Amino acid sequence: MRIGETAAAAGMTAKTLRFYEDRGLLPAADRAPNGYRDYAQETVSRLEFIRRGRTAGLTLAQIGDILSVRDIGLAPCVHVRDLLAQQLHDLDARIAELTALRATVAEFHDAAAAGDPAACDPERICSYL
Amino acid sequence: MRIGETAAAAGMTAKTLRFYEDRGLLPAADRAPNGYRDYAQETVSRLEFIRRGRTAGLTLAQIGDILSVRDIGLAPCVHVRDLLAQQLHDLDARIAELTALRATVAEFHDAAAAGDPAACDPERICSYL
């Protein structure tokens, strides 16, 4: 697959893939005889993993750490295991923060929904926003 | 409360509070006769809310939107309600992404933990990392 096709499959741009390669999140791609990057199908999964991590608020450096562990083939090394345990811990904390935030926003929403919607003219731009 | 004390209570720096004020996330603080900012106790909750949002990966602009709705006093306006519904939807999507990511990392971790930790000398820096 060429870079544009691969990027589109992962919902990214070709620029972003070159950037990720530069940052070490993607291994240097194979090259076609004409010099074009040639990606394997699995690259899309890798990119989707990166995207999930980004959406979750991880930095590219953190995602890179996780990927480098995966790339090693999951050697039974205490350091690798501990790194992953740390990542899990961080993710749990992040999920807890997000859940707390959701609860707070849900309270705001319920209070707003309790009011009479007819009290606000839908034709007019809301004067508050 | 002075700025440093308030910032410390929320786990931030005074610089960050001034920055948030500049960006409209904090209303302009009352001033003591000497010109120092004087914060109310509730400011800490507001800062904690901002911090939760940041940890969750929201931008300051998104957090500002939520806060401005809260500041209005939750008027029963369809637009306000819809904005909050959208925020809830976004938060749910983010929680789902994060949960999926956690599952993937947990798989890596379980595979790594299944190996024999004794196979790696804890004294040596892990050769893989």
Next chain:
DNA sequence: CTTAACCTTCCACTAAACTGGAAGGTCAAG
């Protein structure tokens, strides 16, 4: 009455994660 720890404003700088654009090569279609 000076020192230290606060505070003030303002301006510049940083890091992360892209994004745009220039200058040029490749290749299938008309």
Next chain:
DNA sequence: CTTGACCTTCCAGTTTAGTGGAAGGTTAAG
């Protein structure tokens, strides 16, 4: 055989969220 849509490298600019530091005011403690 040229046009258009790809691709290449390289370098510069943008946005977000701060951080650092200068230059100076305030106040409690020694």
